[in-house]
Amino acid sequence: MGLNLLSICRRGLHTSPARLQVIQGVAPTKRICIVGAGPAGFYAAQLLLKQLSDCVVDVVEKLPVPFGLVRFGVAPDHPEVKNVINTFTKTAEHPRLRYFGNVSLGTDVSLKELRERYHAVLLTYGADQDRELELENEQQGNVISARKFVAWYNGLPGAENLNPDLNGRDVTIVGQGNVAVDVARMLLSPLDALRVTDTTEYALEALSRSQVERVHLVGRRGPLQAAFTIKELREMLKLPNVDTRWRTDDFSGVDSLVEKLQRPRKRLTELMLKSLKEQGRASGAAGSKQFLPIFLRAPKAINLGEMEFSVTKLQEDYAVATDNTERLPSDLILRSIGYKSSCVDSDINFDTRRGRVHNTEGRVLKDTEKIDPGLYVAGWLGTGPTGVILTTMSGAFAVAKSICDDIAANVLDTSCAKPGYDAADKRVVTWDGWKRIDQFESEAGKAKGKPREKIVSIQEMLKVAGV
Numbered sequence: 001m002g003l004n005l006l007s008i009c010r011r012g013l014h015t016s017p018a019r020l021q022v023i024q025g026v027a028p029t030k031r032i033c034i035v036g037a038g039p040a041g042f043y044a045a046q047l048l049l050k051q052l053s054d055c056v057v058d059v060v061e062k063l064p065v066p067f068g069l070v071r072f073g074v075a076p077d078h079p080e081v082k083n084v085i086n087t088f089t090k091t092a093e094h095p096r097l098r099y100f101g102n103v104s105l106g107t108d109v110s111l112k113e114l115r116e117r118y119h120a121v122l123l124t125y126g127a128d129q130d131r132e133l134e135l136e137n138e139q140q141g142n143v144i145s146a147r148k149f150v151a152w153y154n155g156l157p158g159a160e161n162l163n164p165d166l167n168g169r170d171v172t173i174v175g176q177g178n179v180a181v182d183v184a185r186m187l188l189s190p191l192d193a194l195r196v197t198d199t200t201e202y203a204l205e206a207l208s209r210s211q212v213e214r215v216h217l218v219g220r221r222g223p224l225q226a227a228f229t230i231k232e233l234r235e236m237l238k239l240p241n242v243d244t245r246w247r248t249d250d251f252s253g254v255d256s257l258v259e260k261l262q263r264p265r266k267r268l269t270e271l272m273l274k275s276l277k278e279q280g281r282a283s284g285a286a287g288s289k290q291f292l293p294i295f296l297r298a299p300k301a302i303n304l305g306e307m308e309f310s311v312t313k314l315q316e317d318y319a320v321a322t323d324n325t326e327r328l329p330s331d332l333i334l335r336s337i338g339y340k341s342s343c344v345d346s347d348i349n350f351d352t353r354r355g356r357v358h359n360t361e362g363r364v365l366k367d368t369e370k371i372d373p374g375l376y377v378a379g380w381l382g383t384g385p386t387g388v389i390l391t392t393m394s395g396a397f398a399v400a401k402s403i404c405d406d407i408a409a410n411v412l413d414t415s416c417a418k419p420g421y422d423a424a425d426k427r428v429v430t431w432d433g434w435k436r437i438d439q440f441e442s443e444a445g446k447a448k449g450k451p452r453e454k455i456v457s458i459q460e461m462l463k464v465a466g467v
């Protein structure tokens with residue numbers, strides 16, 4: 001179909017036909033916009049491009065650089081996890097995909113505008129806030145979120161000035177998920193192991209001066225409810241010069257329950273019990289650091305240099321506070337109790353309480369029940385901030401499939417052409433621009449024996465991208 005045959009929906013839209021873009025001679029009949037270039041966005045794009053041979057997918061990303069938490073969340077010493085970037089790159093280089101970096105929904109473009117310019121909009125902008133303990137003194141300087149600490153060592157623009165105070169001996173991490181363990185590992189790992197990763201140079205420098213010796217990893221519930229997984233625990237147990245010390249009382253009665261547990265939980269519990277049994281025999285060499293998982297403690301108060309916890313007991317699977325308390329020395333407190341999404345545009349039907357977009361299986365709801373045709377959500381923004389990349393992938397595939405189904409069932413009106421994002425006069429980073437940044441970072445890293453040295457300043461990213 002040639003351009004002159006396209007009928008253009010112009011309701012409220014002021015776009016000249018000249019601005020309609022045709023990629024490699026394909027007249028797009030279905031234009032889909034994905035907001036956010038993280039795993040959910042890329043996996044959804046992959047399925048859409050495969051299933052809909054006449055669609056064009058535009059990815060709009062707030063930062064000049066793609067990959068979301070794969071770049072800014074996944075721990076630098078887990079490079080194998082970052083291999084998904086190769087798959088995302090293949091998708092991004094598909095001739096029917098366009099990447100618009102440095103374009104933020106809610107600031108540079110509104111949802112209303114995107115909906116006018118596309119047949120379908122899929123929101124996958126993730127979770128960029130964190131849940132709070134809601135304790136007094138939580139805003140004081142020595143309490144920071146694990147999210148910010150992760151962003152700091154991973155070079156998220158804006159996080160470089162965090163300056164976590166690593167001059168004290170004791171760090172208390174509240175929360176026991178894998179993010180909490182990542183943070184503990186970064187604090188306790190030998191520096192030489194981190195120097196060969198893409199940890200930012202300023203973080204390496206700060207960690208080299210760190211006085212931290214003990215990391216407490218505190219959870220409300222017991223060992224049978226621990227949220228970290230076996231791979232992450234194994235890594236902690238293998239860290240050189242670090243003793244893991246469990247509390248025997250936390251494991252009371254656990255032995256007898258092991259046989260009844262489901263396999264992953266059983267293996268994790270067996271590993272904890274094995275480590276507990278062996279800890280008396282650990283050498284505890286002078287100067288060694290300690291990793292101290294502590295169960296059945298709920299945060300109660302933050303005081304100068306210490307944190308107070310209620311001793312809890314389990315009722316069913318819930319932790320209930322008792323009258324007993326315990327104080328832990330805490331020079332630095334890292335809150336790691338979950339991420340939270342934010343509402344970036346007032347037209348988004350956002351569930352503030354749960355910190356995600358109201359939806360049913362990825363179809364965004366207009367009110368409590370009615371679906372808003374043409375608007376979708378996937379990834380952490382739709383499900384809440386849980387799940388690994390694989391979980392995000394399955395969810396994103398399912399939502400992309402729903403878009404295909406809705407198009408096939410004519411739920412979406414795709415009879416008239418849509419113009420897509422108008423990037424004119426904007427400082428947009430294209431995929432080629434990202435490749436220039438990528439090359440620059442890789443070369444800067446090579447000189448130091450690192451996979452890359454990330455650019456942290458947005459202005460510098462734009463400069464290197466040639467924008």
Ligand SMILES: Cc1cc2nc3c(=O)[nH]c(=O)nc-3n(C[C@H](O)[C@H](O)[C@H](O)COP(=O)(O)OP(=O)(O)OC[C@H]3O[C@@H](n4cnc5c(N)ncnc54)[C@H](O)[C@@H]3O)c2cc1C
Pocket residue numbers: 035036037038039040041060061062063066067068069070073074075078081103104105106124125126127128150179182339344378379380381386387388389390392
């Ligand atoms: C610290 C940490 C470590 C992790 N480690 C692992 C691991 O080792 N293995 C594993 O499998 N999983 C890991 N995960 C989980 C994994 O990162 C997530 O499952 C996945 O990234 C979620 O993908 P997403 O696309 O929903 O969100 P994100 O990855 O957050 O992507 C969202 C994208 O949207 C962009 N964006 C935000 N706001 C806007 C806006 N207004 N306009 C346009 N774009 C916007 C963001 O810049 C980002 O690029 C980890 C998570 C964290 C937090």
